[in-house]
Amino acid sequence: MLQIENLHATVADKPILKGLSLTINAGEIHAIMGPNGAGKSTLSYVLGGRPGYEVTDGSATFDGADLLDMEPHERAAAGLFLGFQYPVEIPGVSNVQFLREALNAQRRARGEEPLSGGEFLKVARDKAALLKMDMDMLKRPVNVGFSGGEKKRNEMVQMGIIDPKLAILDETDSGLDIDALRTVGDGINSIMRRPDKAVLLITHYQRLLDYVQPDFVHVLAAGRIVKSGGPELARELEAHGYAEIAA
């Protein structure tokens, strides 16, 4: 589903990714772990097409199409979802309005019929219930006044409504208490653990991986993947730290 080959990227002319390669197939859940400054968030932004993140070499192909050639909204319509480490507050725009516009823009781009207000609300209600989020929060302006945990939960509600093929989740576990972590973990499993979907989890800690079992774990250090393995690698990292494993 996603093939990344020898990816090099800079932010403000500073090289961050230095030859990263990774292949994710449908039905797989991958976790990328690594120390601060390794390039984890840069990877997610490069794949999500954030302005200012310059690809200098290498390629990324999503379902056979050149991902790096697409605008951010085209990547979304193609089925890519980026869960933000720091979800953005948008005063004056309600969650419901935002998500309905987003979903229908994607559907139009794919040549599908837009959902009516009623159809959309039904989907939104289901997903909010799945993530144990109060429907009232969906009517409030996007992320405004939300706690850190509520913002992350809102990201997962959005993912549920948009129903992407590939989700890249950048530290979705940070800022969550234990109960919220379980809810979010269950949400990821129920929305994304399907033979036609895939997930790339970016995280610092083992704890999310207790709820969302990865098929593959990779260690990112200094802009490259230095080690890959199964779920046992995450536990090794937790026990011994990055310094030893990545060395």
Added chain:
Amino acid sequence: MTTATLPSRRDEAWRYSDIEAVTAAWPLPAPESIIVPAGGNFARAIVQDAGDIRQIELVLGKGAVASLHVLNIGGAYGRIELAVTLHEGADFTLGAAQIGGGEQNLEIVTTVTHAEPGATSRQVVRSVLGGTATGTYLGKVAVARDAQQTDSAQDVKAMLLNRSATANAKPELEIYADDVKCAHGCAIGELDAMALYYLQSRGIPPGEAKKLMLQAFVAGVFDGAEDEARLQELALEKLGELV
């Protein structure tokens, strides 16, 4: 407000005006005069969509309530000038948006005089400017010596869609009483790049994302207007032309 001689840019109230357009329209007709009697109620929506200089003198009697909602969007030069006088306990609300692109020059110029005690005035103005357009708000609040317990507020924000557009904003206070509350806030900025990216990352094309954010920026000014839906729709249509 009645200007006897053709103004020039040396006149403070016409400093940013399109003097050529003013000259062409000269002499201006007498300002429209509206008197709201004591205890009365008045509301009006003004849509300036063809290029015009409109002057309105509004006098609110004791305890009268008036609200004006203004959408200033049309023509090469559009000026809306209000002179409001408030008697005891009167209440005045202005909610205004001006949205301009190309080479448009749009202005809202207000003088709100609190002539007697206990009156309230609230002005909210939002400008969205693209191209090489200019948007100006000059707002003077004058509080007479006797007008204690005056409560006035000016909330002025402008959004520039590119670096060649211009926003001027000048709240001005002239206070002769000593027990008053006169709040004023003013900000000029541009659309938040991270918020735009966030919207796009969810599948909303760049133009739609900008429109959504601008709509939210402008929306609040028409709250409570009788014609709210129509004003929102016209504003949205104009925003669509700019992004």
